Amino acid sequence: MVVFSTIERAVSVKIQIPLFLFFTLSLLCGSTPIEAISKHLDPSPSFPSNFLFGTASSSYQYEGAYLSDGKGISNWDVFSHKPGNIVDGSNGDVAVDQYHRYLEDIDLMEAIGVNSYRFSISWARILPSMLLT
Numbered sequence: 302m303v304v305f306s307t308i309e310r311a312v313s314v315k316i317q318i319p320l321f322l323f324f325t326l327s328l329l330c331g332s333t334p335i336e337a338i339s340k341h342l343d344p345s346p347s348f349p350s351n352f353l354f355g356t357a358s359s360s361y362q363y364e365g366a367y368l369s370d371g372k373g374i375s376n377w378d379v380f381s382h383k384p385g386n387i388v389d390g391s392n393g394d395v396a397v398d399q400y401h402r403y404l405e406d407i408d409l410m411e412a413i414g415v416n417s418y419r420f421s422i423s424w425a426r427i428l429p430s431m432l433l434t
Contacts, residue, residue: 355417356410361393364423366400373429 348354361377368374381392399406399420410418425431 353417354415355419356415357419358399358421360421360423360426361396363397363399363420364426365394365396365398367392367394369400370426371429372423373425373431375423375425378425 361375366372367378377393380386384390
């Protein structure tokens with residue numbers, strides 16, 4: 302488990318540093334991250350016209366908004382809040398906060414040319430009491 306935790310941290314750092322540099326450089330250059338992304342895209346991609354360039358998300362890793370707007374408790378909420386179950390003690394209470402930032406996410410997807418998006422919504426948000434009555 303310690304090896305996995307070390308690898309996980311190393312991967313996290315490798316991802317976070319380029320993102321930090323990208324956003325810092327885009328701000329220093331006087332453009333927003335969306336403008337900076339758009340400037341570096343190839344306007345003539347070599348994909349068929351019907352190619353679906355997409356992205357996907359999973360509710361627990363993206364939603365955040367723990368217990369917001371009547372959301373119930375999910376299995377992952379229970380598991381991740383129990384001390385010792387997650388090595389670093391993290392949970393999905395905030396995650397990437399797509400619940401509150403979805404409009405920014407849509408702008409970013411449009412800027413990079415995404416034309417399909419698969420997302421999931423937590424069942425605990427759809428059926429907070431898990432009852433169909």
